Amino acid sequence: MNGTASDDAATDPGIDPEVLEELEYWAGPGEGDGEEESEEEPGRTAAPSPGSLVVVGTPIGNLGDLSPRAVAALAGADVVYCEDTRQSRKLFSHAGITGASLRSLHRHNEEDRIDDVVRSVRDGKTIALVSDAGMPGVSDPGSLVVGAVAAAGLTVTVVPGPSAVLTALVGSGLPTDRFCFEGFLPRSGRERRSALAAVAAEPRTTVLFEAPGRVAATLQDLSDSCGPTRPVSVARELTKLHEEFWRGTLAEAVAWTAAHPVRGEVVVVLAGAPVAEEPGVGDDVLVAALTDRLEAGERTRGAVDDVSAEFGVPRRRVYELALAVRSAPGQGGPGPPE
Numbered sequence: 281m282n283g284t285a286s287d288d289a290a291t292d293p294g295i296d297p298e299v300l301e302e303l304e305y306w307a308g309p310g311e312g313d314g315e316e317e318s319e320e321e322p323g324r325t326a327a328p329s330p331g332s333l334v335v336v337g338t339p340i341g342n343l344g345d346l347s348p349r350a351v352a353a354l355a356g357a358d359v360v361y362c363e364d365t366r367q368s369r370k371l372f373s374h375a376g377i378t379g380a381s382l383r384s385l386h387r388h389n390e391e392d393r394i395d396d397v398v399r400s401v402r403d404g405k406t407i408a409l410v411s412d413a414g415m416p417g418v419s420d421p422g423s424l425v426v427g428a429v430a431a432a433g434l435t436v437t438v439v440p441g442p443s444a445v446l447t448a449l450v451g452s453g454l455p456t457d458r459f460c461f462e463g464f465l466p467r468s469g470r471e472r473r474s475a476l477a478a479v480a481a482e483p484r485t486t487v488l489f490e491a492p493g494r495v496a497a498t499l500q501d502l503s504d505s506c507g508p509t510r511p512v513s514v515a516r517e518l519t520k521l522h523e524e525f526w527r528g529t530l531a532e533a534v535a536w537t538a539a540h541p542v543r544g545e546v547v548v549v550l551a552g553a554p555v556a557e558e559p560g561v562g563d564d565v566l567v568a569a570l571t572d573r574l575e576a577g578e579r580t581r582g583a584v585d586d587v588s589a590e591f592g593v594p595r596r597r598v599y600e601l602a603l604a605v606r607s608a609p610g611q612g613g614p615g616p617p618e
Contacts, residue, residue, distance in 0.1 A: 330404060330435060331358075331401040331403065331404045331406050331407065331434070332401060332406055332435035332436070332437055333408075333425070333426065333434065333435065333436045333437070334357065334406060334407070334408045334437050334438075335408075335409050335415070335416050335426060335436065335437070336350050336353050336354060336408050336416075336438075336439045337350065337414060337415045337416075337438075337441020337442065337443070338410050338411070338412075338413060338414065338441055338442075339371075339413065339441070339442055339519065340442045340443070340444045340447070340518055340519055341413070341517065341518055341520035341523075342442075342519040343374045345442045346371065346374070346375055347439070347440075347441065349439050350439050350441060351375045351376075351377065353408055353439050354372065354375070354377055354410070355375075355380070356406060357380070357406050357407060358405040358406050358407065359381045359400065359405065359407050360381065360382050360383070360407075360408040360409075360410060361382075361384070361385035361393065361397065361407065361408070361409050361410070361425070362384060362411075362412075363385065363386050363410070363412045363421055364384070364386065364412050365382045365383070367412045368382055368410055368412075385397075385421055385422070385425065386421050390421045390422070390424050390425060393425060394424060397409075397428070397429060398428055398429055398432050398434065401429055401432075401434045402434060409422055409425060409426070413444075414441070414442065414443060415440075415441060415443060418443075418445065418461075419463045419464060419489055442519060444518055444545070445461055445547070447515070447519065447547075448487060448513070448515040448518060448547035449549055451515060451525050452485075452513035452515070452527065453513060453525075453527055454485050454513060454549055454550075455551070455552070458483075458484045458485070458552075459486065459487060460482060460484050460485075460486055461486075461487045462475070462479060462488050463488070464490065464491075465488060465490070465498060472501075476502065476504075476505040479502070479505065479506070479550065480507075481553055483552040483555060484552045485549060485550065485551060486549070487547065487550075488547070488550065490546050490547075490548055491546070492516070492542045492543055492544060492546055495514070495546045495548070496537040496538065498548065499512070499514070499530060499533045499534050499537055499548070500534050502530055502548075502550065503531055503533075506530060506550070506553070507530070509529050509530070509531065510529065510530045510550065511527070511530075511550075511551040512529065512530050512533050512549065512550050513527045513548070513549040514526045514527075514533060514536075514537075514548055515546070515547045515549065516542055516543070516544045516545065516547075517543075517545065518547065520544070522544070530550075561593055563601060566587055566593065566597075566598055566601050567601055567604075567605055569590065569591070570583055571605055573586060573587070574606070580602050580606065583602060584598045584599045584602050
């Protein structure tokens with residue numbers, strides 16, 4: 281087949297102009313494109329072109345998920361910063377990448393690496409950033425470096441890759457249209473109790489990371505906070521040979537982990553809190569009941585409590601209606617709540 285993609289596209293009068301522009305961009309400059317190379321002014325040295333930080337997503341288990349674009353980005357980088365250089369060397373060996381310059385960047389030294397990375401990018405170098413698995417910065421080191429390079433006005437690009445969050449979410453069987461990611465819950469104390477309470481009240485599907493040795497305790501805590509009937513999915517060893525999705529209620533999950541100790545990396549996907557349905561009682565019915573009691577001389581607080589209990593509606597809703605009733609003409613004006 282002769283000619284470039286843009287040559288063929290140009291002969292088709294029905295092609296989308298935006299598609300044509302994209303094809304021409306990726307085809308690159310060709311012969312006779314009319315562009316002239318700029319000549320440097322004698323006696324002057326051209327300034328180094330800006331470099332970039334390339335954040336590269338890597339496999340979360342199955343090395344076959346390493347994309348060709350990720351391989352090209354890693355092979356073309358001047359320096360690759362890795363969460364663990366030993367782990368990354370295995371990946372590079374699998375991909376056939378040789379001669380790479382690797383430096384460590386983990387949670388204990390990330391702040392110390394920031395200046396080096398920013399300086400290298402500013403000097404025109406291409407710096408790649410990887411974690412042991414998945415996307416750097418997502419429950420892994422990298423976010424501080426990315427933030428510093430971006431704040432310096434330098435280029436940050438991302439090569440997408442496998443995601444444990446999305447893989448577990450999509451395979452959970454739970455709603456995926458709205459979800460939140462909590463990462464690892466605090467291990468203990470007030471912070472953990474607060475986080476569990478927030479997860480229990482969250483109406484969106486929640487994705488959590490947990491270590492295999494703590495997953496049983498976390499599921500028990502979730503059951504205590506969210507109720508034993510809340511649906512949950514426990515995904516382990518994602519993309520690997522022994523990948524498993526377990527689905528059921530929190531009570532069933534607690535029993536399952538007690539009988540089958542969990543091994544491997546774990547992602548917990550929890551159904552959102554059920555939306556409370558408003559009782560089918562109209563405001564007019566509640567106002568009438570409140571009015572009868574208030575006109576009979578009952579105090580506001582007592583009337584609100586009685587009506588809320590009688591019709592099974594939230595006290596706040598009844599209280600707001602009571603304030604409106606007291607403010608209505610013929611009810612003696614607003615007055616303070618009793």
